[in-house]
Amino acid sequence: MSERLMSKKKPAFPVNKKLDAYLEHYSRKIEIPIFYEDLLRFSGSIVVYDSNDEDTLWVRVYYSEFDRVEIDISLKKVYSILHSDGSDSIFPFLNVDAVDYCTFGNSKPFRIKVRNILNDNFTYFYVKRTDASRIYGLELEHMLSPYNLNFLVYGDTLIEEHIAGIPGDVFIKEFLPKCNESEKSQLAKEFVKFNERCMIRLLGDMRSYNYVIVPTHDFDHVVYKIRAIDFDQQCYEGKLKVYRPQFFKENYEMVMLVKEKLQRNSVDQYKIEERSIVAKRILSSGNRIKRLISIVKMDKISNEQNIAALALHIQDLTGDIDFKTCKTMGEVLALALDFVKRNYQDVSMKQIIENRINI
Structure with a gap:
């Protein structure tokens, strides 16, 4: 049933000037040190399986040693902007445990796992390509559902917090x-x-x-x-x-x-x-x-x-x-x-x- 309901593929729509100004006004538009395209520079990947050894449709990507250092620092910075005050002071306590890439669906997001090395607590955030319709969806969810959402937009890159459940x-x-x-x-x-x-x-x-x-x-x-x-x-x-x-x-x-x-x-x-x-x-x-x-x-x-x-x-x-x-x-x-x-x-x-x- 669902295959007949849906179009084969929805295109991504650009952010126009008025939406860009709106995002800046409500502190959604913030300069970040890494773009979606940067994460596509991975040199290889392995399939991620769940606890039942079934394919999750995510792959764990890895980078060359040179790229990995730069990407790790940039992803820690994004985490700090998203969840803290944006400073570098928490960097020594953070480790980027995994960068996963989803090959399924329209958005093809990256899922970033960041762990606090002092207590082993970890959280995720997502890096996606910017799409105006997705931004409208996030904003409407923030205002019209029982839940607040935290996300950032910069150029062609969208950062979304993880929704637990x-x-x-x-x-x-x-x-x-x-x-x-x-x-x-x-x-x-x-x-x-x-x-x-x-x-x-x-x-x-x-x-x-x-x-x-x-x-x-x-x-x-x-x-x-x-x-x-x-x-x-x-x-x-x-x-x-x-x-x-x-x-x-x-x-x-x-x-x-x-x-x-x-x-x-x-x-x-x-x-x-x-x-x-x-x-x-x-x-x-x-x-x-x-x-x-x-x-x-x-x-x-x-x-x-x-x-x-x-x-x-x-x-x-x-x-x-x-x-x-x-x-x-x-x-x-x-x-x-x-x-x-x-x-x-x-x-x-x-x-x-x-x-x-x-x-």
């Missing part, structure tokens, strides 16, 4: 069968909310390997949350189903979980809750989201066929004829977010009036 495909295969009935009900609820959030902000291709399940221990039980980790397919495809995780075959077990654990009225309730939360975040984001939306409305991040198709699909869903006039994917996004916000405000105002009458 259990990859969705791994969780479904290895952990879901071990969950008790209460945990399965909670996961079903979270998938409904995640599905709704992706559709509202037009984040596509949330197959199980593009999100993570985050377990948090809370007193006597475990709370599960679902987080997107790939923002490559923000506002590109023309089919509305692409923006709804429920329609990917990789998420079949999660969809069946929803059918087994939730009644129709519960599903509707959770959808309304998520729409209301997103609407509140739109309102609280103020000028930042207004500025971002004004930029994306004028940007080219899709083609005419996809824009026309998606506008028609959302018009059919919402009944809002304003979608007919959309000329860019940013305009489709702006109207979709405005529709959610207006509906929330209309319901809130109706509730206020009803409460006053009852008083």
Whole structure:
């Protein structure tokens, strides 16, 4: 199913001057000492296998001795800029344990593993090619989801912090069968909310390997949350189903979980809750989201066929004829977010009036 839903390959879109200025204004644009192209100078690689000896689709790359010294220092500097004050003072305590390269998917990222040699704690960050649609996706996730994101852009290079969690495909295969009935009900609820959030902000291709399940221990039980980790397919495809995780075959077990654990009225309730939360975040984001939306409305991040198709699909869903006039994917996004916000405000105002009458 998912192969028919998606285009074969999404192109990368350049960052225009207005988006570049936006990134600088909000401290996303910072000079870094290494570019994506620099990491492509590796002299060899070996396949990375998981604990079950299966190919992870990542390869561990290595560099010549001369390049390795320069790249190590540069990657430590990037780590310091991303996670600390940008100074060199922490360099003696850091070691770049691995540089992995992913040969799968559009972005072909590098994954950098940095370890603190004093206590063996380690973390990851990613080096990717800059893509305007991915940047819009990261910013919208930062503003409209429950999670803040830390990333940097400089020229043609994008640095993203690691989002910790259990990859969705791994969780479904290895952990879901071990969950008790209460945990399965909670996961079903979270998938409904995640599905709704992706559709509202037009984040596509949330197959199980593009999100993570985050377990948090809370007193006597475990709370599960679902987080997107790939923002490559923000506002590109023309089919509305692409923006709804429920329609990917990789998420079949999660969809069946929803059918087994939730009644129709519960599903509707959770959808309304998520729409209301997103609407509140739109309102609280103020000028930042207004500025971002004004930029994306004028940007080219899709083609005419996809824009026309998606506008028609959302018009059919919402009944809002304003979608007919959309000329860019940013305009489709702006109207979709405005529709959610207006509906929330209309319901809130109706509730206020009803409460006053009852008083």
